[in-house]
Amino acid sequence: MFPVGASSSVYARSGYHPPPNHPATNSSFASHAKHDIPPPSSRRASSDQESVRFANAQLDDFKDHLYELAKDQNGCRFLQRKIEDTSPGNDYVYAIQAVYNEIHSHFVELMTNSFGNYLCQKLLERCNNDQRDTIVSIVAPDIVNISLNMHGTRAVQKLIEFLSTPEQIKMVTAALDPSVVPLIKDLNGNHVIQKCLHRLSDEHRQFIYDAVCQKCIEVATHKHGCCVLQRCIDYASDKQKIQLVQEITRNALTLVQDPYGNYVVQYVLDLGDEDFSDGLIRRFIGHACHLSAQKFSSNVMEKCIRVARPDTRHCLIQEFIDPTAMEKMLRDSFANYVIQTSLDYADLKQRNELVDCIRPLLSTVRSTPYGKRIHGKIFREQTRTQQHTPSFQSQSRRLMNHPDV
Secondary structure (H helix, E strand, O other): OOOOOOHHHHHHHHHHOOOOOOOOOHHHHHHHHHHHHHHHHHHHHHHHHHHHHHHOOOHHOOOOHHHHOOOHHHHHHHHHHHHHHHOOOHHHHHHHHHHHHHHHHHHHHHOOOOOOOHHHHHHHHHHHHHHHHHHHHHHHHHHHHHHOOOOOHHHHHHHOOOOOOOOHHHHHHHHHHHHHHHHHHHOOOOHHHHHHHHOOOOOOOOHHHHHHHHHHHHHHHOHHHHHHHHHHHHHHOOOHHHHHHHHHHHHHHHOOOOHHHHHHHHHHHHOHHEEEEEHHHHHHHHOOOHHOOOOOOHHHHHHHHOOHHHHHHHHHOOOOOOOHHHHHHOOOOOHHHHHHHHHHOHHHHHHHHHHHHHHHHHHHHHHHHHHHHHHHHHHHHHHHHHHHOOOHHHHHHHHHOOOOO
């Protein structure tokens, strides 16, 4: 939030004295400001008068001027009330037709208007199929530009929500198709694509999956795109999900190192489908040490080790069992966490190999916070093992004292 102004008391409290020509001390400026800006009480009175103007008005009182009313705050509210009021005293069907007749040709402009967009949304809810057909045909050529607008995006989402015939859907999707990726990457436009994913059938939203798969890296490595790509997975049919995961898997090595793309990779791993995750994780075999030392991919490598099939996990961890690689990883602020996770999830034989590789290096890294953690993890595990593995002598004594011996 930014302050909208400061009074003289603010300057006094802070000890700040404005320069001689500053507006706060310029009497001429203050005099003009006093006359140019109406006081709050005057503005409230003007607003109240506008409200009273529409209080008991009838639609016919403004015939041929509804387009102008649609762009006025109070006028827009008045028109909305008229087309949604189903009480016996109001002929809302007549109101819908009257408003439609005067504004439908201006729909492109009104959808991006700060007030008019609300009337457009309400009319899209209430109009019949024939009226909506006409509106869609008018809007479709400009639907991308409208979607990029902060007001227009809401009106387009409402339009998509109330598409009611195959012809309407075809017109809208054909108009959006060439610009799917630019819309996904836009602050406003991405919500239109998400509405298509949510409201349209598998068949009618296929154009989004085709576009996303064609530009997978561009979409997945964008701050809005990575979120939309996750929603694509959520709403996908089985066939669309396979199409999408295959493309993500193909580009996994690039995506996993990106600040946004890594979340897409993790989202696939979180699906819990072993067929998907195993193919994805195997893309990282041969790159495990490098990826473990990267800021974004190190988190993914930890997750891979946790969820991988035993044979795939074994391949990943085996890359760490090398004295040169291990020393670098133990000293790295990211990779050391991957080593800690490996110690937790490796099978017994491979864990012993990890410990044997780590132990000679502990003295060189023990003073670092990471080295202390790994040393503690190994020491605690050894202590537990010793406590649960009785010595040969104690085993013999218990055996000799057994009543059956």
